[in-house]
Every structure is written in C-alpha cells, then in structure tokens.
Amino acid sequence: MGSMGSGGAVERNNVVLRGRADGPVVMLAHGFGCDQNLWRLVAPGLERDFRVVLFDHVGAGHSDLSAWDPQRYATLDGYADDILRICAELDLRQVVLVGHSVSAMIGVLAVTREPERFAGLVLLCPSPRYVDDAGYRGGFSQADIDELLDSLDSNYLGWSAAMAPVIMGNPERPELGEELANSFCRTDPLIARAFARTTFLSDNRSDLPHVTVPTLVLQCSRDAIAPPEVGEFVRAQIPGSRLVTLAATGHCPQLSAPDATLAAIASFAAVSAR
C-alpha cells in the first residue's frame, strides 16, 4: 500500500456527515466535472430519515489535492478504493451507495469488492462504456472524447485567470455566500484531464454481472451523455436490478429534477436498508 498523505480518508475526501445519526446510511458519490455540491437539492430531503454521507473525489472540490496520484487514479479502482476506505474509517455498514455518472461504475466496483458492506446500489445516469464498440452503442467515438479533452484545455486559460480569489458578493443569492464563481466545478486542469481520460475511456461492462447487492438504475428520459439503451443494457446485465426512467432532461437529474430523483432514491433506500 502506498502512503496516502497525512490525514485519513475522511480528510482526504472532504467527507461531510449530515442527517440522522442513527439512520440508515446513504452515501452520495458525485461524478466527473463537479463536486459534492451537486447533491445540494437532494441531500436535505434525505436528512430526515437517513445518515447522509457526502464527499469529494480526490482532485475535486475541497479534497486534498496533494493526495492525487496519477497512477492511483488512472483507473476507477483507485476511486472505488477511496469509497471503501471512507466506509472502513467511519465503520459504515448496510450502506446504500448512490453513484452519479462515472461514480455509478465506481460504485459497481466498490460493492463488488466488499458486498457485505452495502445494502443497495443506486446507479444514477450510469454508463459502463462511453465509446461505441462492436454491437454496443455508448454514444461517443474516440474522436469525441479527444474533443472533450480539447474543451478542457480550451477552458484552461479561463480557469487559471479565474484562480485569483474573487469573492462573490451577491445579496440576491445569499446561498452562494463567499463561494468562488465556478468553484464547484473547478479543479487543477491536469487532474481534470486525467479524470476525464479515466472516466470516458473506461470499460466496465464485464463488471456488471458481478453485482450482488440490490440495484436501482435511474436514468433520464433525455440524457446527452448516457442514451436510454445504455440504461437498459445496465439493467439487463445486473442480476435482479430495476430500471426507472425519470422524466428529466440532461445528465444531472439531481439538479434538473431534484424532487423525482429524491423520491426514487429515498424509497429504494428505505426498502433496501430495512
């Protein structure tokens, strides 16, 4: 095992615990692009009944950037390992793990490695492979992924300039507080590039049949990243899983349709954690 910096997993991943201390555990894992703020419209609704565990992947949000290691995070296993470390350190049991976007597959890897720790798995807008393959449509070509890396580079200049600590004073939107503009989705461009590569070039199709915990697949009716047939593919590959399609547009239903997303997660978690 390599050294993992001075602090434990809780500090490294900026873990935030909310909600009922004695409630069943719901752990929310954000995807590529932003940080745990993406759950801001869903987490409060879960706090009444559940122990809600939020965190930032290493490299995102307020995680310990010095813990980022290109080798460890070159595959999704490094991220899955972080989830297991958080669970071990906080002694979380019977966890319902909710993984959005790339974290859906990170979740698949985590529950496969330690099934006894998890009571359920929610895959929100999952895709086991983004690039098209023989007999499989992921929705993107290799050239498309290169284009994304290019987009990240193009917005690199803007990012570096915006690194200056401009404090937003916005009386109409106090919830922004002293948060920096765009900070929810900003990270070191090199890390963003590496995470994009790991995310969009991974292929986890063969991991799906090994999931043994109860699984709910949640997809949007119109998602530019994960087409409907991908959700159906995931459901067919995970034994006993259920697919629910939310009447929502985009890749982030927890923002665009928070109530429906919350309801689906809460009812599944309530049954699974029983």
Next chain:
Amino acid sequence: MSDTGPGPAPGPHGVPAAHAAFTSLLEDNAEDLYENAPCGYLSTLLDGQIAKINGTLLSWLGYTRDELVGHRYFADLLTAGGRLYHETHFAPLLNMQGEIGGVALELRAADGTRLPVLVNSVVKTTATGQPLLIRTTIFDARDRRAYERELLRARQEADHDRERLQRLVTTLQRSLLPPALPEVPGLDAAAHYHIASADEVGGDFYDLFALGGERWGLFLGDVCGKGASAAAATSLIRYTLRAAAVYDADPAAVLGTLNTVMHEQYERDGRNFCTAVFGFLSPAGGGFTVTLAAGGHPAPLLIRADGTAGYLAMPTGPLIGVWDDVTFAATTVTLNPGDTLLLYTDGITEARTGAPHARYGEEALRDLAASLAPASAASAVAAVIALLDRLGAGVEDDTAVLALGVPPQAGTP
C-alpha cells in the same frame, strides 16, 4: 467647417449633430438591435430547448429559425466534446449559480463547420425567484481562440522543453560522476550526490579509482558556479586529476598540476576555479594509509572506532586555479579498523536551517558524526542523506559526500 461660434456643430442637413445622433437612436429599435446584434442571442427553456434565437446566430449557424425553435436543444448545436463539457460542467454550474460566463465552446454549423465561441448564460427568474428560462449570449471567438491555442501550444512546448532539459541535466550530471565505486579489498566505500536544482548541472564532483599495485586515488571537490561552464570545468578536473595521479605519487603535486591547468583557463575567462581534496590510499597493517592534500576545501571528518569524531588537522590550502604560483601540503592519516573518513562539499554545511541567517555549520556536522561514531561508510552516508532530507529546501547548493571506512576486525566491538 465654417466658424459658427459656440454651440453644436451643424449636421449634414444643417441639423445640429446631437439631434442627428438622437434620430438615429430612434431608428435603432429594440427588435432590430436584438436580431442584428453583433453577437448571437439565444433563449432556451430550462431543459435547453431552443425558444428564441436572433438573426446573427442563425446566419453564423446556417439554420432557419423553424429548423431550431421548438425542435432543437442548445447542446445539439455543440460538438460532441463540447456537449460532454456542457453536461458535466456548464449545465450544473448554471443550475447552481444562476449564471456562468466566459466558457469556450465550439458550435457546429449546419454545413458541419466549427465556430469557436465564448458563451455567457443567465437564468431568468420570476419575481419570486422561480427559474423561467435561460438567456445566452454567444461571441465569435475565432481570433481569440487561435491566439489562445498559440499560447497553449507555447506552454506545452515550454513544459516539454523543461522536461527535456531536466533529462539532459540528469544525464550530464551522471556522466560526471563514477557510475559505481570500485571494489577496494579491505575497505568499504559509499558516496552520495544531492542535486539541488533539476534545471542546472551542479559543480560538485568526486571519484575513487584504482592505480594498480594496491594503490587507489580519490578526490572530491566543488567548482565555482553551475551550469554548462561548471560541467565543462568538472570534466577537465576529472581527467586532469586522473592523469596526474598516474605520474605523481604526492597529492600536493597532483593538486599543483590541476592548479596549473585551471589557472590557464582562469586567466582567459576569469571563471571556474575550484576547491578539492585529493588523496592516495594504500593498505597498511589491518587498515589503510591515506595521504591527502586540500585546495581551498574544508578538511574531511574522521569518524573513529573509539566513538569520537573530528576534522583532520590539515591546511585548507589555496583555492585551485586562481593564482599561478601556489603550493599545497600533504598530510598522512591512518585508517584503523572501525575508522571512517568522510569527505564532503559545503552544500551541507552552508544549508539554511530555517532560523534567519542560520547555516547548518561545521560544528553541527561534527556533532552528527560524533553521535554516529563508530560508523561504517554506508551508515555515515545514510545519515547525511537523512540530514539532507530533513533540511529539505534549505539545501541550496549541490552536495557531494564520499566515505571510506575500514570494517572493524572480527571480535572487536
């Protein structure tokens, strides 16, 4: 223009200019301003469906209004990579912040051509704060993006060059040091070179080499300066010392030869003098006899078998290469079983310790050696490496250490 005295100048039809400006403002009605603005305007529903689009953007894209309004989404206008970026960064940020600006994306026109743009969006809300729709302005950024690409490319090239330079420096540095120390029967030898800067070749050097007939030569020193000229001088020093050692059995004479060679260069360009310790080594009894001479270099440390440590009593000697008529003096010391001789450069004693103006110093190094005594060559070098680690960025100059130890005889503690 005729002189009409004070007051507004007349316009072309005798109307005052201010009045003419006002009239043309009336001509610039809001509808026309929207349709033919020098930027693209786009209004979409919260899910991104296109609700309204101006003439400028339509002409950039080559679509008719009917093809887009009510049928297409904003993300449909982007390249595939841009769509991924939109879904993973742009849309969530816009949702969370209510606005986002200065994002570089590429639009895909009807004929497949790409248009680099800068995009700003705000969410329009009702009086009670309910989000209603998204307003987006789009600026043609072809020139700017071309320029930014140049900047990015320049930066990537600079990164690449730096990597190449660092590789070159490491390779060059390695070529100036012995790849491995030779086997000397009855003696343990260990060395370490600490590189202070990855971007520049340092000027420290050391060597240990066989001369035949149970004799070995050794040296360690420091060239003034860094970089290419220091590397060239180091190379000159190594070959001069190795050659001189073959013909002269007196370390003082060897340093004298080096001084002559270095001084010739120094006369020409006034650069690159050096400090060095040179010595010969031969077995004697159960240990070794070492004859040493120094030129401007601190005396080596003797870490004794009896648990004490101290600097050898020998003259520091003149700097090498600066003056033409100098003499060096040789000193002889015996290394008995359990003794270790430690040669070092001042990168370590000159290291900053954190306190203002404080340097690590020769006294601290001697105390460290005393705390180790007795110590093998390997453990003495390991202790110096640990010290360098602890001093971290305080070590501002390269540091070389060479340790020669006679293993304790079987039965001695």
